[in-house]
Amino acid sequence: MRAARLHAFGKAAEVLRVEEVPAPPPGPGELLVKMLAAPVNPADLNIIEGKYGELPDLPAVIGNEGVGRVVAVGGGVSGFAPGDLVLPMCRGTWTQNLLASARDAILLPAGLDVHQAAMLTVNPPSAWGLLQDFVKLNAGDWIVQNAANSAVGRSVIQIARARGGKTLNVVRRPELIDELRAIGADRVVLEDCDLRSQIGEFCDRRPCLGLNAVGGASALNLANALADEGTLVTYGAMGRQPLKIPNGLLIFRNLHFRGFWLNRWKEKSPAPAIKEMFSTLAGLVARGELVLPVHRVYPLTELVEAVEEAGRESRAGKVLLDLSA
Amino acid sequence: MRAARLHAFGKAAEVLRVEEVPAPPPGPGELLVKMLAAPVNPADLNIIEGKYGELPDLPAVIGNEGVGRVVAVGGGVSGFAPGDLVLPMCRGTWTQNLLASARDAILLPAGLDVHQAAMLTVNPPSAWGLLQDFVKLNAGDWIVQNAANSAVGRSVIQIARARGGKTLNVVRRPELIDELRAIGADRVVLEDCDLRSQIGEFCDRRPCLGLNAVGGASALNLANALADEGTLVTYGAMGRQPLKIPNGLLIFRNLHFRGFWLNRWKEKSPAPAIKEMFSTLAGLVARGELVLPVHRVYPLTELVEAVEEAGRESRAGKVLLDLSA
Numbered sequence: 001m002r003a004a005r006l007h008a009f010g011k012a013a014e015v016l017r018v019e020e021v022p023a024p025p026p027g028p029g030e031l032l033v034k035m036l037a038a039p040v041n042p043a044d045l046n047i048i049e050g051k052y053g054e055l056p057d058l059p060a061v062i063g064n065e066g067v068g069r070v071v072a073v074g075g076g077v078s079g080f081a082p083g084d085l086v087l088p089m090c091r092g093t094w095t096q097n098l099l100a101s102a103r104d105a106i107l108l109p110a111g112l113d114v115h116q117a118a119m120l121t122v123n124p125p126s127a128w129g130l131l132q133d134f135v136k137l138n139a140g141d142w143i144v145q146n147a148a149n150s151a152v153g154r155s156v157i158q159i160a161r162a163r164g165g166k167t168l169n170v171v172r173r174p175e176l177i178d179e180l181r182a183i184g185a186d187r188v189v190l191e192d193c194d195l196r197s198q199i200g201e202f203c204d205r206r207p208c209l210g211l212n213a214v215g216g217a218s219a220l221n222l223a224n225a226l227a228d229e230g231t232l233v234t235y236g237a238m239g240r241q242p243l244k245i246p247n248g249l250l251i252f253r254n255l256h257f258r259g260f261w262l263n264r265w266k267e268k269s270p271a272p273a274i275k276e277m278f279s280t281l282a283g284l285v286a287r288g289e290l291v292l293p294v295h296r297v298y299p300l301t302e303l304v305e306a307v308e309e310a311g312r313e314s315r316a317g318k319v320l321l322d323l324s325a
Numbered sequence: 326m327r328a329a330r331l332h333a334f335g336k337a338a339e340v341l342r343v344e345e346v347p348a349p350p351p352g353p354g355e356l357l358v359k360m361l362a363a364p365v366n367p368a369d370l371n372i373i374e375g376k377y378g379e380l381p382d383l384p385a386v387i388g389n390e391g392v393g394r395v396v397a398v399g400g401g402v403s404g405f406a407p408g409d410l411v412l413p414m415c416r417g418t419w420t421q422n423l424l425a426s427a428r429d430a431i432l433l434p435a436g437l438d439v440h441q442a443a444m445l446t447v448n449p450p451s452a453w454g455l456l457q458d459f460v461k462l463n464a465g466d467w468i469v470q471n472a473a474n475s476a477v478g479r480s481v482i483q484i485a486r487a488r489g490g491k492t493l494n495v496v497r498r499p500e501l502i503d504e505l506r507a508i509g510a511d512r513v514v515l516e517d518c519d520l521r522s523q524i525g526e527f528c529d530r531r532p533c534l535g536l537n538a539v540g541g542a543s544a545l546n547l548a549n550a551l552a553d554e555g556t557l558v559t560y561g562a563m564g565r566q567p568l569k570i571p572n573g574l575l576i577f578r579n580l581h582f583r584g585f586w587l588n589r590w591k592e593k594s595p596a597p598a599i600k601e602m603f604s605t606l607a608g609l610v611a612r613g614e615l616v617l618p619v620h621r622v623y624p625l626t627e628l629v630e631a632v633e634e635a636g637r638e639s640r641a642g643k644v645l646l647d648l649s650a
Contacts, residue, residue, distance in 0.1 A: 053577075215572050234572055234575040234576060235576060236572075236576070237572035237573075237576070242569050242570055242571045242572060243568075243569070243570040243572065243575070244567050244568070244569050244570075245567055245568040245569075245570060245582065246567045247540050247559055247561075247562035247567060247568065247584075248562075249584070250559040250568070250582065250583065250584025251559060251560060251561070251562070251584040251585065251586050252584070252586055253584075254583075254584050254586070254589065255584065256581065256582070256583055257570065257575065257581070257582035257583075258575065258579075258581055258582075259572075259574070259575025259576040259577070259578070259579050259580065260576065261576045261577055261579070264579065
């Protein structure tokens with residue numbers, strides 16, 4: 001049994017090693033999980049480089065999501081049995097053996113696509129929280145978002161669609177237009193489109209919710225598209241520019257500007273709500289209504305290549321680690 | 326009976342005239358009010374110059390607040406009698422005779438100071454709405470505001486104090502520090518004070534509500550002072566600069582950015598809530614707990630001088646028109 005361990009912060013080739021790890025029996029309340037697949041997320045890259053808000057004590061097995069099968073069940077655990085497909089819901093997922101708390105783990109339907117399941121813990125819940133917590137969305141309501149091709153953006157498109165909402169999506173590259181329409185985006189426009197003057201051409205009513213992962217001029221473009229009383233939620237800052245909000249959008253149009261952070265959202269969400277969310281998300285995945293693109297799957301032996309590939313702008317989807325071999 | 330009538334948009338001396346107006350008997354549901362005093366507000370100056378969002382058809386009697394006494398009561402009106410002190414709650418207050426809707430008019434305690442009552446309709450309700458609608462304030466909670474010397478700012482200080490709240494006030498001129506402390510400001514600091522680094526010196530806990538009438542760097546200074554989850558409400562834009570919001574204040578500190586506009590607030594507030602507010606505000610005025618400074622009182626014959634004086638930055642308080650003579 002092996003795991004990817006970080007020994008220092010720096011370049012992946014110099015600080016990451018695949019090492020043998022023990023497979024201890026699960027203690028009370030624990031599950032021993034044989035991990036099957038885990039993505040290489042931007043947060044992992046930042047941790048490897050030592051540029052993240054919370055850094056682990058080293059050496060550490062990293063990885064912040066993934067999927068596996070229960071191998072053994074500790075004392076006092078009910079609801080799980082060997083062979084169950086689970087999201088372990090803990091850090092340190094780039095491993096073949098994981099001890100997970102049964103209280104936090106999420107049971108998945110047996111036949112769920114393992115690669116899709118591996119990507120279910122971070123980005124789809126962000127989309128879920130963004131759509132759930134800020135505006136009461138009714139069928140036919142529009143949502144406008146930038147960074148629409150990201151895993152969160154694609155999750156927003158598909159989850160909103162499943163709920164009867166409509167999405168206006170802003171992307172930077174024209175080749176993404178057809179790709180996002182194919183997964184259910186109602187409208188896809190390019191970043192240089194002036195939404196203030198053109199919103200009427202795209203939507204039969206103005207969006208009540210805007211989702212911003214870019215900041216700067218792109219965020220203002222979304223805000224200008226919103227209906228009076230609408231809410232712009234910022235959950236990322238890819239453009240590294242602050243929001244610039246004309247006073248009139250606040251005073252006269254009564255827009256709300258809010259923020260979303262998945263860590264905070266998870267902390268404040270009650271466990272039953274989290275379980276219900278994953279049950280719904282797993283249902284969408286099972287029906288093919290929530291699909292995130294996979295760029296390439298690497299075996300654990302090609303760990304460094306996987307991490308380097310995940311850092312390239314050109315990738316089209318998630319880089320996954322196959323932990324089953 | 327005379328009134329100040331606007332005949333064109335432009336310089337006060339050229340477009341404002343004091344003219345004889347009739348005193349018609351009140352129709353059903355109306356009050357005939359003999360006006361006593363009315364302020365010259367910034368909105369009036371903007372209307373005279375033709376630079377306001379909603380401009381009246383000309384010629385028009387202008388003025389957007391004031392106080393008077395009921396002279397005659399129309400058919401079907403209950404709750405008002407000749408001699409009552411009232412806020413007519415309509416436009417066109419720079420007149421000696423006003424027909425007001427009894428449904429909208431607010432009855433005041435008989436002995437209330439007429440000059441203070443004349444200023445009760447616009448600025449104190451703004452402060453009330455700002456303190457009421459965004460954050461549930463508990464005793465001991467701090468509010469941070471800029472433009473603290475404005476009529477809204479002073480109202481915030483006094484209304485918050487009456488409710489057990491504490492205010493941290495940002496002003497531009499050092500001579501205002503003692504003046505605002507004298508009306509109950511807990512802390513008064515100058516605009517160049519860096520609240521992010523110094524907030525701990527001023528408040529025993531971080532403010533949960535920020536009130537911004539300036540925009541730009543001043544607004545960001547307030548936002549940086551707020552507690553996590555705090556709300557910054559923008560109700561003015563004196564500095565004519567947009568808000569610039571670092572993404573981290575939204576994502577990680579979960580600040581809320583909102584706007585307030587008195588017109589919208591009045592429209593959506595139910596009549597009983599409005600009446601209860603004025604009852605509370607009148608009580609504060611009667612007890613000397615809500616006092617706004619009067620710069621100078623002009624008779625209607627010196628209308629143009631009054632308007633010109635109201636436009637000068639040097640004034641220290643409201644310019645009032647005495648309509649009783």
